Amino acid sequence: MNDQLNDALNYARTKSDDILKELKSFVSIPSISTDPDAAQDIHLAAEWVAYKLKSLEMENVQIMPTPGHPVVFGEWLKAGDGAPTVLIYGHYDVQPADPLELWDSPPFEATQRGDNLYGRGASDMKGQVLISLKAVEALVRTGGLPINVKFIVEGEEEIGSPNLSQFIAEHRDLLACDFAINPDTGMISPDIPTITYGLRGMAYFEIRLTGPDHDLHSGIYGGVVHNPAQVLCELIAGMHDETGRVTLPGFYDSVRRVSESEREELARLPMGEDFYLQQTGAPALFGEAWYTPVERVGIRPTLEVNGFLSGFTGPGSKTVLPSTAMAKISMRLVPDQDPKQVETQLEAYLEEHAPSTVIWELISHAEASPSVTDRELPQVRALSQALEDTWGIRPVFRREGGTVPVVAQFQDILGVNTVSTGFGLPDDNLHAPNEKVHLPTFYRGLEAFTRYLYILGGV
Amino acid sequence: MNDQLNDALNYARTKSDDILKELKSFVSIPSISTDPDAAQDIHLAAEWVAYKLKSLEMENVQIMPTPGHPVVFGEWLKAGDGAPTVLIYGHYDVQPADPLELWDSPPFEATQRGDNLYGRGASDMKGQVLISLKAVEALVRTGGLPINVKFIVEGEEEIGSPNLSQFIAEHRDLLACDFAINPDTGMISPDIPTITYGLRGMAYFEIRLTGPDHDLHSGIYGGVVHNPAQVLCELIAGMHDETGRVTLPGFYDSVRRVSESEREELARLPMGEDFYLQQTGAPALFGEAWYTPVERVGIRPTLEVNGFLSGFTGPGSKTVLPSTAMAKISMRLVPDQDPKQVETQLEAYLEEHAPSTVIWELISHAEASPSVTDRELPQVRALSQALEDTWGIRPVFRREGGTVPVVAQFQDILGVNTVSTGFGLPDDNLHAPNEKVHLPTFYRGLEAFTRYLYILGGV
Numbered sequence: 072m073n074d075q076l077n078d079a080l081n082y083a084r085t086k087s088d089d090i091l092k093e094l095k096s097f098v099s100i101p102s103i104s105t106d107p108d109a110a111q112d113i114h115l116a117a118e119w120v121a122y123k124l125k126s127l128e129m130e131n132v133q134i135m136p137t138p139g140h141p142v143v144f145g146e147w148l149k150a151g152d153g154a155p156t157v158l159i160y161g162h163y164d165v166q167p168a169d170p171l172e173l174w175d176s177p178p179f180e181a182t183q184r185g186d187n188l189y190g191r192g193a194s195d196m197k198g199q200v201l202i203s204l205k206a207v208e209a210l211v212r213t214g215g216l217p218i219n220v221k222f223i224v225e226g227e228e229e230i231g232s233p234n235l236s237q238f239i240a241e242h243r244d245l246l247a248c249d250f251a252i253n254p255d256t257g258m259i260s261p262d263i264p265t266i267t268y269g270l271r272g273m274a275y276f277e278i279r280l281t282g283p284d285h286d287l288h289s290g291i292y293g294g295v296v297h298n299p300a301q302v303l304c305e306l307i308a309g310m311h312d313e314t315g316r317v318t319l320p321g322f323y324d325s326v327r328r329v330s331e332s333e334r335e336e337l338a339r340l341p342m343g344e345d346f347y348l349q350q351t352g353a354p355a356l357f358g359e360a361w362y363t364p365v366e367r368v369g370i371r372p373t374l375e376v377n378g379f380l381s382g383f384t385g386p387g388s389k390t391v392l393p394s395t396a397m398a399k400i401s402m403r404l405v406p407d408q409d410p411k412q413v414e415t416q417l418e419a420y421l422e423e424h425a426p427s428t429v430i431w432e433l434i435s436h437a438e439a440s441p442s443v444t445d446r447e448l449p450q451v452r453a454l455s456q457a458l459e460d461t462w463g464i465r466p467v468f469r470r471e472g473g474t475v476p477v478v479a480q481f482q483d484i485l486g487v488n489t490v491s492t493g494f495g496l497p498d499d500n501l502h503a504p505n506e507k508v509h510l511p512t513f514y515r516g517l518e519a520f521t522r523y524l525y526i527l528g529g530v
Numbered sequence: 531m532n533d534q535l536n537d538a539l540n541y542a543r544t545k546s547d548d549i550l551k552e553l554k555s556f557v558s559i560p561s562i563s564t565d566p567d568a569a570q571d572i573h574l575a576a577e578w579v580a581y582k583l584k585s586l587e588m589e590n591v592q593i594m595p596t597p598g599h600p601v602v603f604g605e606w607l608k609a610g611d612g613a614p615t616v617l618i619y620g621h622y623d624v625q626p627a628d629p630l631e632l633w634d635s636p637p638f639e640a641t642q643r644g645d646n647l648y649g650r651g652a653s654d655m656k657g658q659v660l661i662s663l664k665a666v667e668a669l670v671r672t673g674g675l676p677i678n679v680k681f682i683v684e685g686e687e688e689i690g691s692p693n694l695s696q697f698i699a700e701h702r703d704l705l706a707c708d709f710a711i712n713p714d715t716g717m718i719s720p721d722i723p724t725i726t727y728g729l730r731g732m733a734y735f736e737i738r739l740t741g742p743d744h745d746l747h748s749g750i751y752g753g754v755v756h757n758p759a760q761v762l763c764e765l766i767a768g769m770h771d772e773t774g775r776v777t778l779p780g781f782y783d784s785v786r787r788v789s790e791s792e793r794e795e796l797a798r799l800p801m802g803e804d805f806y807l808q809q810t811g812a813p814a815l816f817g818e819a820w821y822t823p824v825e826r827v828g829i830r831p832t833l834e835v836n837g838f839l840s841g842f843t844g845p846g847s848k849t850v851l852p853s854t855a856m857a858k859i860s861m862r863l864v865p866d867q868d869p870k871q872v873e874t875q876l877e878a879y880l881e882e883h884a885p886s887t888v889i890w891e892l893i894s895h896a897e898a899s900p901s902v903t904d905r906e907l908p909q910v911r912a913l914s915q916a917l918e919d920t921w922g923i924r925p926v927f928r929r930e931g932g933t934v935p936v937v938a939q940f941q942d943i944l945g946v947n948t949v950s951t952g953f954g955l956p957d958d959n960l961h962a963p964n965e966k967v968h969l970p971t972f973y974r975g976l977e978a979f980t981r982y983l984y985i986l987g988g989v
Binding site (some may be wrong): 105106107109134147166167169173201225230231252257271273275278282283284285286287289290291292293294295296297298300301303304305307310311347350351352353354355356357358359364367368373375376377378379380381382383384385386387388389391392393394397398399401403427428429430436437471472473476496500501502503504505 | 548564565589625626628632688689690697700711716719730732734741742744745747749751752753754755756757759760763764766767768769770806809810811812814815816817818824826827831832834835836837838840842843844845846847848849850851852855856857858860862876877884887889890895896898930931932933956959960961962963979989
């Protein structure tokens with residue numbers, strides 16, 4: 072092994088206790104991007120990232136405003152004009168922590184139990200952001216990076232990055248690079264390093280129905296009005312057919328056909344029915360029967376109810392016939408579906424199926440395009456090498472069900488490819504109570520990321 | 531007009547300001563029976579009623595414990611053995627006031643605006659309880675009642691009177707009477723006095739579904755598990771067919787056939803489509819097409835979603851695939867349906883239709899039998915006379931959609947008939963924000979009730 076890489080890996084190892092403290096500090100900031108009351112914590116998290124970037128000898132470190140939460144930028148260009156420039160993406164915002172009562176320790180007091188550190192954002196993705204920072208630090212402190220590096224760390228990923236596309240377009244020159252790294256995807260298991268070459272897009276909506284113009288007594292009026300909670304159930308039930316397919320008009324028309332060879336490669340992923348049964352704890356799996364679970368998550372679009380609310384939901388009984396009902400509904404999209412097109416399809420569905428007994432309203436909360444990256448890119452191969460050198464086995468390639476809007480935006484606006492990876496695990500409880508990061512995997516990820524940045528110097 | 535009746539009516543009139551103060555005081559007690567934190571207010575409301583009974587020269591006034599909230603009892607037996615004994619029913623508990631933000635004045639600070647007094651329970655039924663107390667007072671203070679009177683005022687009507695049946699059975703002798711009056715039903719309009727001879731029963735349930743054993747990321751797992759919110763929507767959607775009929779197996783088997791003559795009489799009620807459109811503010815009506823609105827509410831059973839909740843329902847977006855979903859579902863029943871039978875039918879429906887991808891749980895919150903009273907009873911005719919003497923027109927007879935379990939219980943346990951009436955109006959916003967009582971109708975109701983008790987002496 073090269074001396075500098077060796078030094079860098081040793082540097083990171085000797086700092087492991089400090090790094091754990093830094094992770095706890097980062098997790099302790101409740102930077103919940105969807106919470107209108109969290110503005111101060113959002114800014115604190117941005118300051119935290121900016122401070123770390125400065126301490127890595129990054130230059131031009133800025134907390135840059137957007138119409139929403141700010142973006143943190145920093146760059147290290149000392150490798151010079153002849154070296155490639157890599158843009159590293161991250162987000163410092165996190166999901167809400169509710170329902171709070173299901174957490175075994177406070178979500179914003181990172182708590183170690185065994186090999187895991189529990190806290191909101193520990194895995195998604197404050198842990199991953201810290202890995203990228205510390206990998207850069209390890210190389211900077213042991214002679215410098217062999218490549219130029221730029222960081223873009225945003226604060227609105229968990230609400231669908233509504234302002235990122237505009238930001239990237241407005242700062243094309245500042246963000247100019249040869250390719251990009253997105254460490255916001257995860258691993259299949261602690262022993263299987265994973266490269267994600269496809270990500271689903273998203274379209275997130277809220278449907279609001281109003282029937283009677285005020286809550287009614289279900290005895291005095293039950294029988295003459297169409298209960299909006301019932302209507303909403305009928306509309307949602309009609310969004311899937313009995314085979315699990317989404318019924319929005321034209322929903323599958325733009326779905327790109329996946330080759331048999333790609334399906335064969337996906338079939339090698341060790342994620343069968345048992346894997347998903349174990350990870351989800353569901354009594355049985357569900358979905359389009361003619362696709363495997365991996366395919367249903369990776370190459371097929373879905374429509375999910377993320378939440379609904381109507382009427383009385385407290386303890387006991389209240390005989391109300393509610394005036395309104397609402398649901399949060401989101402679709403995960405695959406190439407070449409388009410979020411705007413899906414919005415039109417949902418509108419068409421509601422126009423066709425919503426009865427005249429209710430008034431409906433459709434609100435779009437977030438949208439993101441799907442993306443697929445070429446597995447043969449040299450930067451993807453370099454990552455594959457770094458992961459193999461760390462874990463001792465070749466990584467698997469997969470298409471992930473999650474959404475990272477920035478990958479499609481880097482492609483469309485900056486004209487660069489992005490390679491996606493990350494060191495979160497399937498049981499990290501992302502977006503759920505008791506989110507955690509597996510510390511041995513976290514440290515291994517740091518080692519792999521350090522190797523990757525080093526190897527990229529030779530690409 | 532008889533001198534004593536004249537005196538009694540005058541007595542009530544001169545006390546009208548005091549009576550309004552008493553109503554405000556009664557409404558100010560937030561005696562919400564479904565709220566586990568309201569125990570103290572429940573007891574305060576019971577004390578309030580007991581104090582009023584004592585001040586009417588009632589004897590044997592007691593606040594009697596039940597496994598839930600107490601029952602207030604009092605009796606005036608000075609009319610002697612030769613006179614009939616009437617049992618007057620009431621409830622001192624109220625519905626929850628949420629959503630609080632939709633009230634124009636605080637729900638538990640009775641506030642007069644124009645002819646109306648706003649406050650939770652003002653109409654349902656603290657106002658009605660006060661009318662019965664003040665009618666008795668007017669006669670007691672002007673020479674005594676021509677009949678014996680007993681009061682039974684419970685504190686669990688708004689949660690389905692779970693302990694009342696047992697209470698009545700255990701105190702058969704104390705409650706012994708010749709017939710009963712239930713002032714917990716309302717009027718069609720301020721100008722049309724109304725006698726309710728039928729009441730729907732109720733069966734109230736909570737359905738809880740669990741799919742995955744924890745909340746999942748809708749990207750990482752969307753496509754392989756059956757979303758319990760979606761399953762619940764499918765189950766609820768399937769509970770009605772496209773004609774608005776309830777699909778639970780055997781649901782209509784016990785529904786008693788209504789005679790053509792009764793349907794003709796119901797058709798004379800001035801409550802057509804326009805009435806219900808205006809009262810509900812719904813864009814269009816709904817329900818079994820071959821029954822009129824009055825029939826759909828009075829003689830037909832229904833199934834309503836009273837509330838549902840799943841996943842993320844706050845502002846913005848959260849890409850969660852929820853672990854659980856719940857709905858409150860209640861049926862209004864007509865003779866000869868039975869709440870226990872309906873529970874069995876709902877269980878059978880869930881057993882048949884709930885998929886193996888979820889675990890379901892069914893909780894029964896409340897049940898009450900439906901009831902119909904003979905319109906030709908002398909006590910019903912006496913009420914008809916009292917209402918006609920007050921309003922100058924013959925009252926209408928109707929079957930109401932609401933539920934007053936006690937009517938069926940008096941029939942089954944005490945062996946007496948009950949006549950139902952009351953002076954609430956359709957726009958009183960029962961069980962909804964901005965509940966109010968129309969004061970001119972309230973005072974007219976007091977006059978009618980006083981007349982009724984007087985006339986009953988001659989039955």
